[in-house]
Amino acid sequence: MSASTTVYQVTGMTCGHCESAVTDELSALAGVTSVKAVASTGEVTVTSSAPLDEAAVRAAVDEAGYELTGRA
Template identity: 80%
Template sequence: MTTQTNSGSCCSSDGSCGSGAATDVQSLGVTTVYKVSGMTCGHCEGAVSQEISALAGVTAVKAVAETGEVTVTSAAPLDEEAVRSAVDEAGYELVGRA
């Protein structure tokens, strides 16, 4: 298991915003990497992670504002429109798969 670490986050020294969102990427399940535009800081990462984590079957999310990439691990492949809606709900734009 790989744990996300953020440097330079606007939220705290460890990059957390207290969102409770899943931030670990596990080797089990289906892993998909998406490109998201508009993320600029740790708060952005937390907002996107929280919304995507709420999708059924999602077991882990790792968002990286610096690259705009969001790695999602799920029990089964996710519907891209559901991911798009979650990212939109967080206030960002899903560009597509990375």
């Protein structure tokens, strides 16, 4: 099975702490192998062992206190 990488657009991130909060929540999702959040662009790159359910990604971003606005 090949890895799946998706770039999401997240609003509300302004600093390194924001990046860490989003990264921690998304890293907890089953199958996620890496997360790279960039506050300056609002982009979050998620690599997982299989495609992720977008509702689960949205819920994790919401739990971190930010809003998933779609895919970049």
